[in-house]
Amino acid sequence: MDGFKRRRELKKSHILEAALSLFMDFGVQKVAIKEIATKANVSQVTIYNYFGSKDNLVQEVIKHYINKAWWEFEELFNSDLPFHEKIKGIIFAKKETAQHIHSNFYDVIMKEYAAGTSYVEELYQKKALPKMMALFDEGRRDGFIDPNLSNESLLMYLQIFKEAMQREDIYKQILPMTEDIVKILFYGIVGKGES
Template identity: 55%
Template sequence: MDGFKRRSELKKTSILQAALNLFMKYGIKKVSVAEIAKEADVSQVTIYNYFGSKDKLVDEVIIFYMEDVWREYERIINSDIDFTEKITQFIFNKKTSASSIHEEVYNYIMQEFTSGENSYIEDFYTNKALPEMIKLFNQAKEKGQIDRNISNEAILVYIQMFREYLQKKEVYEHILPLTEDLTMLFFYGIIGGRVEKK
């Protein structure tokens, strides 16, 4: 990558990070392009040149956020720490905790996920998150931290039940404060099945 492209990418990243910081603090609707430009130390014209519109910027910010969170999750999954410690880090991850994500941003992500309009989020779930979760559970089975007799098919059904319920608008619009509790119930529900079948 030449110097111009590198500077361009750095500027784009700076805009995305500035917008993310503001969205997480104030929500999406209350934040103007002018405020994002000021936070990123660029002109509004620069933002429109890169993203075209605020709506497209919001989409790019959500992708930027999810990729950032995913890099952290991948680091945890691929680390040498104990499975239960990995789960603890998932549950109490500061980037995804209810205190660090604005409800409007959370609802936006869930709305896009359930609408089927944003193929990125569906693709992210299907091709990144799900395979890595199965990999994580397989690692735990090998170490005897999850009952080896629990099939991946059963785990996938369990994940799907959570997913389908959380995709309901009347649920996801009110559930953000419970995310840590639900994540705990989700993972420890799987870990809890450690009694070997006879």
């Protein structure tokens, strides 16, 4: 990549980070392009040249946010931590995200996810699902997941959870309960039991 392209990508990255920070704090609706430009130290024209519109910028910020979150989860999945520590890490990360995301930005992301044809869905199908199945296999090997549970039943469980999360009446209520919901996803209603 030549110097011009590198500078362009760096500037684009600064805009995405500035917009993400503002969206996390104030939501999408209350943030103007002018505020993003000021935070990114660029002109409004630069933002429009790179993204065309606020709607396009929002879509790119969602992708940027999802990629960052996925990179953190992938790092956790690929780590040498034992299975139960990986699950704790996932729960903690979800709790942290829920505490720091503005409800309006969360709604925008979830509407994109609920559409079912989004970047989020593609990442779920191509990357997250295979990693989750590998994590479940690891949990079986380490004695944390019942070895008699089939991959088909685990996939069905994840599918039911995913489909429920795409319903607006569910995702509008779930943000304050994120930690509990993720615990139920991994530990069931009985809990962790004996460690």
